[in-house]
Amino acid sequence: MVWPRLPAALVPSARSERPRMEATLYICQTCRMGAPVPDDGIVPGERLLSAIQAEALPQGIRIEPVACLSACSKGCAVALGRPGSWTYVQGGITPEDAAEVLTMARQYAESAEGVVPWRERSALFRKNTIARIPPFALTKDTL
Amino acid sequence: MVWPRLPAALVPSARSERPRMEATLYICQTCRMGAPVPDDGIVPGERLLSAIQAEALPQGIRIEPVACLSACSKGCAVALGRPGSWTYVQGGITPEDAAEVLTMARQYAESAEGVVPWRERSALFRKNTIARIPPFALTKDTL
Numbered sequence: 001m002v003w004p005r006l007p008a009a010l011v012p013s014a015r016s017e018r019p020r021m022e023a024t025l026y027i028c029q030t031c032r033m034g035a036p037v038p039d040d041g042i043v044p045g046e047r048l049l050s051a052i053q054a055e056a057l058p059q060g061i062r063i064e065p066v067a068c069l070s071a072c073s074k075g076c077a078v079a080l081g082r083p084g085s086w087t088y089v090q091g092g093i094t095p096e097d098a099a100e101v102l103t104m105a106r107q108y109a110e111s112a113e114g115v116v117p118w119r120e121r122s123a124l125f126r127k128n129t130i131a132r133i134p135p136f137a138l139t140k141d142t143l
Numbered sequence: 144m145v146w147p148r149l150p151a152a153l154v155p156s157a158r159s160e161r162p163r164m165e166a167t168l169y170i171c172q173t174c175r176m177g178a179p180v181p182d183d184g185i186v187p188g189e190r191l192l193s194a195i196q197a198e199a200l201p202q203g204i205r206i207e208p209v210a211c212l213s214a215c216s217k218g219c220a221v222a223l224g225r226p227g228s229w230t231y232v233q234g235g236i237t238p239e240d241a242a243e244v245l246t247m248a249r250q251y252a253e254s255a256e257g258v259v260p261w262r263e264r265s266a267l268f269r270k271n272t273i274a275r276i277p278p279f280a281l282t283k284d285t286l
Contacts, residue, residue, distance in 0.1 A: 026277060064277070070231075071274040079276050087230065088213075089274040131214040131232040131273050133222050134169060134207065
């Protein structure tokens with residue numbers, strides 16, 4: 001079988017010439033933080049999403065609400081991803097962290113491959129990483 | 144700025160016609176499972192990698208050793224990813240789970256969008272999910 005050949009812009013070896021694609025900030029909007037649904041019916045994940053949407057969105061980022069990031073024991077959770085970059089999943093986020101989440105997202109969007117230098121990361125960024133996943137190796141060998 | 148247009152094969156709306164790309168099984172080969180480096184210098188992550196490499200590799204899967212998946216508190220960790228599919232990160236994996244990890248990887252590779260039906264997942268698969276991340280929304284709106 002012949003795999004479709006990706007545009008050079010998406011192949012890591014052509015990274016330096018690649019136009020930078022938008023980063024996605026995934027927000028788990030169903031997170032209950034391990035607690036029963038509050039009386040008002042608005043779960044923490046929904047509150048987190050609203051709090052983030054109320055802030056100014058930095059350039060190069062789009063928000064994507066997700067029904068479940070399966071990080072329930074470490075909620076609320078968000079993830080940052082972009083084709084050709086590392087994906088970061090962050091847990092233990094509260095609605096009060098909205099502004100800091102967007103700072104983290106801006107740093108991610110500005111980074112070359114999704115890896116923000118350690119010294120530039122906030123405590124929230126450093127301590128709350130649940131996992132990170134490498135970019136897909138979209139090279140000639142895998143296509 | 145004009146973003147490069149992806150081949151239809153990578154756009155989710157054309158999913159049904161898409162040739163299925165290879166799934167990647169990422170293995171965190173530096174994991175120490177929170178313990179000091181053993182006397183023989185071979186950390187659990189390295190043992191897990193070797194144990195998996197000693198098994199027959201199911202079709203449609205490639206193995207990619209990773210220096211760190213940043214899931215240290217839930218090691219050993221592996222991840223399953225494929226362009227256009229959900230990515231799953233699994234923790235609490237031991238070298239003894241090698242065969243079961245490959246069963247999980249085979250089920251993942253056979254699934255349409257990376258989501259294996261719950262009833263078909265082993266206990267290891269069900270209980271050890273650290274996080275999952277949606278496929279990148281590579282649509283006209285984001286390109």
